[in-house]
Amino acid sequence: MDKIIVNDIEMTIHKKRIKHVYIRIKPPMGEVHISAPQCMSLRQIKQFAESKILWILTHRERCVKTSQKAQRMYCSGECIPFQGKTLKLEVIDSQKKRIEVSQGEIKMYIHENSTVEQKKKLLDDWYRKMMMLEVPALVEKWQRIIGVRASGVSIKNMKTRWGSCNVKTGKVWLNLRLMQKAPQAMEYVVVHELVHLLEKSHNYVFKGYMDQFLPRWRIVRKDLNTE
Ligand SMILES: [Zn+2]
Incomplete structure (x- = not known):
């Protein structure tokens, strides 16, 4: 098996009976494997890898992050996300x-x-405490701007969504994990859920409000969902 180096990253080449070249990033360390047709020269493969370097870097980083998340043991030296930054853990x-x-x-x-589990709970309780320091003022500010009032805002651990809003009761929930993300991400979710009190579905009216209140919302949402 040949190896090439692009941007200081070692990539393993697999020559196969295939028509097209493709790249695979392997967890947990984000190793790069390139499968290429037999006839392609190493120089051509290298050129291809160079042209895809941004994609490779992004996916490598994501792959490593995901693996770390899955394996979090709360030992000294681990990275703990907080407000879009990473903190080094000391136990x-x-x-x-x-x-x-x-x-x-x-x-x-x-x-x-x-x-x-006990360490995770201590950290989650702390995230919650930190979030409780941020949320009331943020909600108050945006309720004033948008001109709505939620009947209550609560924080909970949610698996698949960043926030939710019951338009009938006016109750808003925010995901505890927002405390791991950059502050503008939490602000986006607060605005999104409060705008639901004006418009239930994600239609053009909803998007119009979002554009009006938070012009950068699409960028923030994209960052939030690709991290
Ligand atoms: Zn929504």
Whole structure:
């Protein structure tokens, strides 16, 4: 098997009886594998890889991130996402549980025999506390701008959506994981759910309101859903 290097990334070449060249990124480390037709020269493959370098970089990063997320064990040295940044985790043995953040580091004080679930719960409780410091003012600001009032705003862990709104009761839910994302992502979701109090479905009226209140909403949404 041949190898090429593009942008400091080693890529493994597999010559096969195929017509087209294609690239595969393998988890968990984001290894790059290129399958190419027998007749294609290494120089041609390299040129192809160079032309696709942006795609490769994006997918490699996503692949590594996804694998890390799946394997989060809450050990010292791991990266913890917070407001669009990553904090380096330090786990410190302590009888009293708490979380402290300073200068790009997150310190988790917890008993050394704690399980992964107990550590996750401590972190989620902390995310929730941090989110509760942000949400009321954000909701208040946007309710004023949009001219609606939610009957209540709650935070919960949701698997598949960033937020939801019950237009009948006026109740809004925000995903706890928004605290991991950049602040503009949370703002976008708040605006989105509040606009539902004006328009139930995602039709042109809804989009018109979004354009009016948050002109950059499409970009923020795209970032939120590709991260
Ligand atoms: Zn919606």
